[in-house]
Amino acid sequence: MLHVACYFALRYIAIIVIIFFVLYGFYLRSRLWKTENYWGEVRKDFFRRLFLLIKYALFQRRVLKRRYAGVMHTGIFIGIIWLIFAPLILAINIYVIKPESVILGIGNASAVFELLFDIFGIFLLAGIILALFRRHYMKPESIESKKGNFFILYFLLSLTVTGFLLEGLRIATAQPSSAGWSIFGFLISRALTGSWFTLESAITSYRLVLGVHVLLALSFIGMIPYTRLHHIFTSSINIFFSTLRPMGELTTPFDLKKLMESESFDVKVGTDRIDDFGWKQRLSLDACVNCGRCQDVCPAYAAGRPLSPEKVIQNLKNQMVAEYRARGKKKDSSNLFEGIIGEDEVWSCTTCGACLEACPVMIYQLDFIVDFRRMLVAESKLDGKKTEVIANFSEKSNPYGMPAIDRANWAKGLEVKTLKEDQNVEYLYWVGCASSYDTRNQNITKSMFKILNKAKVSFGILGIEEKCCGETLRRMGEDGRFQQLALENIETLEKYGVKKIIIHCPHGYNTFKNEYPKFGGKFEVIHHSEFILSLMKQGKIMTNKKLDEITVFHDPCYLARYNGIYEAPRQLLRSTAAKVRELPRNRELTFCCGGGGGNSWYEVPEKERISILRLKEVEQTKAELLAVACPYCVTMFEDAVRVRGLEGKLKVKDLSEIVAESLKQ
Numbered sequence: 001m002l003h004v005a006c007y008f009a010l011r012y013i014a015i016i017v018i019i020f021f022v023l024y025g026f027y028l029r030s031r032l033w034k035t036e037n038y039w040g041e042v043r044k045d046f047f048r049r050l051f052l053l054i055k056y057a058l059f060q061r062r063v064l065k066r067r068y069a070g071v072m073h074t075g076i077f078i079g080i081i082w083l084i085f086a087p088l089i090l091a092i093n094i095y096v097i098k099p100e101s102v103i104l105g106i107g108n109a110s111a112v113f114e115l116l117f118d119i120f121g122i123f124l125l126a127g128i129i130l131a132l133f134r135r136h137y138m139k140p141e142s143i144e145s146k147k148g149n150f151f152i153l154y155f156l157l158s159l160t161v162t163g164f165l166l167e168g169l170r171i172a173t174a175q176p177s178s179a180g181w182s183i184f185g186f187l188i189s190r191a192l193t194g195s196w197f198t199l200e201s202a203i204t205s206y207r208l209v210l211g212v213h214v215l216l217a218l219s220f221i222g223m224i225p226y227t228r229l230h231h232i233f234t235s236s237i238n239i240f241f242s243t244l245r246p247m248g249e250l251t252t253p254f255d256l257k258k259l260m261e262s263e264s265f266d267v268k269v270g271t272d273r274i275d276d277f278g279w280k281q282r283l284s285l286d287a288c289v290n291c292g293r294c295q296d297v298c299p300a301y302a303a304g305r306p307l308s309p310e311k312v313i314q315n316l317k318n319q320m321v322a323e324y325r326a327r328g329k330k331k332d333s334s335n336l337f338e339g340i341i342g343e344d345e346v347w348s349c350t351t352c353g354a355c356l357e358a359c360p361v362m363i364y365q366l367d368f369i370v371d372f373r374r375m376l377v378a379e380s381k382l383d384g385k386k387t388e389v390i391a392n393f394s395e396k397s398n399p400y401g402m403p404a405i406d407r408a409n410w411a412k413g414l415e416v417k418t419l420k421e422d423q424n425v426e427y428l429y430w431v432g433c434a435s436s437y438d439t440r441n442q443n444i445t446k447s448m449f450k451i452l453n454k455a456k457v458s459f460g461i462l463g464i465e466e467k468c469c470g471e472t473l474r475r476m477g478e479d480g481r482f483q484q485l486a487l488e489n490i491e492t493l494e495k496y497g498v499k500k501i502i503i504h505c506p507h508g509y510n511t512f513k514n515e516y517p518k519f520g521g522k523f524e525v526i527h528h529s530e531f532i533l534s535l536m537k538q539g540k541i542m543t544n545k546k547l548d549e550i551t552v553f554h555d556p557c558y559l560a561r562y563n564g565i566y567e568a569p570r571q572l573l574r575s576t577a578a579k580v581r582e583l584p585r586n587r588e589l590t591f592c593c594g595g596g597g598g599n600s601w602y603e604v605p606e607k608e609r610i611s612i613l614r615l616k617e618v619e620q621t622k623a624e625l626l627a628v629a630c631p632y633c634v635t636m637f638e639d640a641v642r643v644r645g646l647e648g649k650l651k652v653k654d655l656s657e658i659v660a661e662s663l664k665q
Contacts, residue, residue, distance in 0.1 A: 018222045025225025029234065032324050033283045041241055049240050052362070057236040062360040066293070072130035073360075076156070079124025080232060082116070083163075084221065114182035117167070122184065125160045128153055143292055152227060159220055162213040168192060169206040173199065231289045235361040238287035241280055242362040247353060248510040248562035250370055250474060252518055256483035269479065270375025271368070274320050275333040284363040285317040294355035294365060299592040299614075300348040304607025307348035309355040309365045315340050316368065336372075343381065346372040348604045351475045351597030352557040357588055373477030385602040390478050397467040397485065398433045399601055408463040410435070410442040414449060418463040419496040426458040427526075428498045430512070432505040433468045434631035440638065441631040444504055447660035451532060452502075454663055455540035459502065465492055471511040476598040483519065486511075490521035504528035504656060506558035506630045507596070513563065527559065529568040529629050529655050536575060543576050544664035549624035549651070551577040554614065554637070555590035556630035564588070569629050572655050576662045581621045591617065595632035611640035618650070626652045 042049075055061050060077065064070035131153055135143065168188025170176075180186055192202065224230055254267045271277065277285075288310075295301050295310040319340050323333055337343065346369055355365045376382060377390070392401035408416070410431075419428065429448065435441040452459050470485035493501075501523050503509040513525040535541045553573055559565045566587045573580050585591045594610030615637060618626050628634055637652045 014218055018218050021222045022225055025230070026233065029225055029230060029286060032286055032320060033279045045244055048244060049242075052242060053236060053240045056360070056362060057239045060360070062358070062362075065358075068130070068134070069291075072127050072134065075123040075125075075127025076131065077127075077232070079120050079127060079160075080156075082120035083124065083159075083217075111181040114167075114185065117163075118181075118183050118185060121160060121163055124156070125164075128157050128160065132157070140292065140296075144290060148227065152229060155216070155220065159213070159216045162209055162216060164188060166206065166209045166213050169202055169209060173202045173206055228289065231287060231361070234283070234287040235289060238284050239362050241283060243280075243364055246514040246562075247356060248514040248558065249518070250515070251367055252483075253371075253374060253479055256480060257487065257519070269378045270373070270477065271371035272336050272375045273333040274316070274323055274336070276371075277320075281367065282320060284361075285313060285320055287361045288313045288317055288363055289361060290314055291360065293358040293360065294363075297354040297358045297589075299350055299352060299354065299594060299610045300604075300606075302613055303594070303610045305348035305604055306342060306344045307346075309349075309369075312341065312345060312368065313363060313365060341372060343376060344605060346376065347386075347602065348606075349597050350557075350592045350594055350599050350610065352592035353561045354557070354589075354592065357561055370475065370477060373475075374479060375477075377477040383602070386476065386598075389598070389601040390473065390476065390481070393468065393470070393473050393478070393481055393485070398437065399468065399472055400433060400437045402437045404464050404467075407431075407436045407466060408461065410445050411449075411461070411463070414446070416449060416463075417460040418465070419460045419498070420463070420465065422460060423496045425460040427460075427500045427502050428493070428496075429459045429461050430469075430501050430503045430508060431461055431466060432503070432508045432631065434505065434635070436466070438631065438635065441634055444631060444634070444654045444656055447654070447656040448502075448504060448528060450660045451535070451541060451656060451663070455535045457535070457540075462492065467492075469508045469511045471507045471515075472598050472601065474511075474515070475596070486516055486519045486521065490516060490519060493521065493523065498523060500524045500526065502526050502528060502531050504629070504631070504654070506556045506563070507632065510558045510562050527563075527565055527568070527629070529559075529572060530565065532656065532659055533568045533572055536572070541659075542664040543659065543662035545662055547577040547625065547658070547662070548579070549577070550579045550581060550622055551625040551627055552581050552583050552618055552621050552623040553586075553627045553629075554583065554593070554618070554633060555586055556628065556633055557590060557592050557596060559629055560586075560590050561588045569627070569655055572659060573627055576658050577625070577627075581623065583617050583621065585617065593628075593630075593633045593636040595636045600632060600635065609640060609643070611636040612643060615640040615644060615646075615650075619644075619646075624650060625658075626650060627655055627658060628652060629655050 060070065060074045063073050063077075132150075134140070135150065135153070164184055165188060167182055167185030169192065171182060171185050171189035172192045224232065253269050259265050259267065268276070274282075290310065292310050294313075295308045298307065298309050300307040301309075316336070319334065319336070334340070349366070349369045351366060351369070353366065359365070380387075382390070388401075389399050392399050396402060397404065398407075408418075408431075417425065419425070429452065431445050435445040467485055467489055469489065470482040473479075473485065474482035501512060503512060503525060504527070506527065509525055509527050512521070512523060516523070532541075536543075551573060553569055555561075555566065555569075559569075570580070583590075591614050592610055593614060615626075626637060628637065631654070634652055634654060641647060641650055641652060
C-alpha cells in the first residue's frame with residue numbers, strides 16, 4: 001500500500017506544482033499588459049462583454065466564417081477546453097458529490113462522462129488531423145509553419161491518442177457495466193481482447209499508458225502560458241475587454257474643446273513607442289494568434305502594398321516582449337519607426353475595416369495604424385501631397401482647396417433652398433465635398449435633388465456654409481483640425497435647429513452617426529439609399545422602367561461593414577433593374593475600392609490598384625452596370641474602367657442616378 005500512497009502523493013504534488021507554474025506564467029503575461037483599472041472595466045458593461053465572450057470565444061462566431069479553418073479550430077478549441085476542465089468536474093463529482101449521483105439527468109455520472117470524453121476527444125482528434133494536413137499540404141500563405149507549432153500539434157495528438165488507448169485498456173481490464181457509453185474506448189477494448197492479450201498484460205499496459213498520459217496532460221497544462229497556447233485565455237480576455245464603441249468610431253486622443261478652455265495644449269498625440277500603448281492595446285497584441293485572417297482580407301496587401309496587418313501586430317508583439325525581457329538592463333522603449341514599422345506601411349491602409357471584421361479575437365488593428373499616422377502628422381513627417389491636402393483643410397475647409405463660395409455652384413439654375421433662406425424644413429441634405437466640387441459626382445447631388453423634389457420632401461442645404469465633415473482628416477491622423485471642423489459644423493447645424501440629415505456619402509454618414517455624438521452633435525442621420533427606399537414604399541416616387549443591363553452592386557466599406565446597411569441598396573436595385581447579380585465578396589465581406597483613409601489624395605507604392613482588383617471581380621459577373629452608393633467608389637471605379645479599357649462596356653452609377661433615370665413622370 002506504501003507505493004500506492006506514494007503514487008497519489010506524487011500526483012497531487014505534481015498537480016500543485018503545475019498549477020503554480022500556470023498561475024505564475026499568466027502572472028508574467030499580465031505584466032506585459034501593464035493592466036490598470038481593469039476591475040472598473042469588468043464592472044462596466046459586464047453583461048454586454050459577457051455576451052461578446054459567449055458569442056465570439058465560446059461559440060467561435062468569427063472563426064466559423066471560414067469552413068475548413070473554422071471546423072478545424074473549433075474542434076481543437078472545444079476539445080482542449082473540455083479536457084482542461086472535465087477532470088476537475090469529475091474530481092468534484094467523485095470526491096464531493098459521490099459517484100452514485102445523477103448529473104445531467106442521465107444515469108450514473110461516470111457513464112455520462114465516458115460519453116462526453118469520447119465526443120470531445122473525437123472533436124479534438126479531428127481538429128488536430130485537419131490542422132496537420134493544412135500545415136503540411138495546404139500551406140496557406142498567411143500561416144507560418146514554425147517548428148513550435150508542429151510540436152504543439154503532435155504533442156496534442158499524442159495526448160489524444162494515449163487518452164483513447166487508456167480508455168480502451170481501462171474497459172478491457174475493468175469491464176464496467178457502462179462500457180457501451182464510451183464508443184471509441186469500447187471499440188479499442190474489443191480490438192485488444194484476445195488470447196494474445198492477457199489480463200495481466202492489459203493491467204501492465206494500462207499502468208504504463210496511464211503514466212505517459214498523465215505526464216503528457218500535466219506537461220500540456222503547464223506549458224499553456226509559455227507557448228502560443230496561451231491564446232486560449234488571452235484571446236478570450238481580449239474579446240471580453242474589446243472595444244464597445246461603434247465600429248466606425250476612432251479613438252479620441254484629446255478633447256479640443258477642453259484644451260481650448262484650459263489654454264493648455266501640451267498633449268502627446270499619436271504613438272511611436274511601445275510604452276505609448278494603453279493596457280488594452282498591449283493585451284490585444286498578446287492575444288494575436290498569427291492566424292493570418294486580417295492579411296487574407298486586406299486590400300492593401302492584395303494590391304502588393306507594403307502593409308500586412310498581421311505582420312504589423314506581430315512585429316509590435318515581438319517588440320513588446322523583447323522590451324519587457326530587456327527591463328532591468330536599462331533599455332528604453334525604442335522608436336517604432338526605426339526598423340519596426342515603416343511609414344509606407346502606415347499610409348497603405350485604406351481604413352476599410354476588413355481586418356477588424358475578420359479578426360476572430362477582436363483586435364482593433366486600425367487603432368494602431370491611426371495612432372501611427374497621428375504621430376507622423378504631429379512630427380510633420382509628411383510628403384508634399386499629404387501636407388498639401390491637410391493645408392487645404394486648414395485654409396479652405398475641404399480637401400480640394402476650393403473656395404467656399406464655389407461649394408454650391410452645382411445648384412445654379414436649380415431651385416434649391418438653403419437653410420439661411422428657409423430653415424423651416426424637415427431635412428437637411430448634406431452634400432459633402434466630393435459631390436460639391438467634383439464635376440462627375442455633382443450628378444449624384446442633382447439626381448438626389450430630382451428625387452427629393454419629385455417626392456415633395458421638405459429639405460434644404462447649407463450651401464456655402466457647409467464645410468467638410470472632416471472624415472478624411474481624422475483618418476489621416478490630423479485629429480485637432482477634425483475636431484475643429486466637427487465643432488464648427490455642429491454649431492452651424494444647431495443654429496438652424498437641424499434634427500434630420502440625409503447623406504449620400506457613407507464616409508460622411510459614418511462621421512455624423514458614429515463620431516459627431518462624441519462632440520455633442522446628435523442628429524438623426526439617414527443614408528440616401530434607405531431614404532429613397534422609404535419614399536418608394538410610401539408611394540411618393542415610382543419607377544416606370546427597369547434597366548436591361550446586367551447589374552451588380554458594390555457594397556461601400558463604410559456603408560456595409562461599418563454600419564450594416566446591406567438590404568436597402570439591393571431593394572432599390574431590384575425595383576429598377578431586371579438582372580441583378582451579386583459580387584463574390586459582398587455585404588460585410590465586401591472588398592474596398594481603395595479610396596478610403598485619405599488614399600484618394602496621395603499615392604502609395606503598389607503592384608496593382610485596389611480598384612482594379614475589385615473591377616476584375618465585376619468583370620467575372622459579365623456586368624454591364626456597376627451600381628455604387630459612394631462618391632469615392634464612383635471616382636475610383638470610373639478611373640479603373642478607363643485603365644482597363646472598358647469604356648462603353650461597363651458603366652458606373654450611383655443608386656440615386658439609377659433611380660432618377662427610372663422615375664415615372
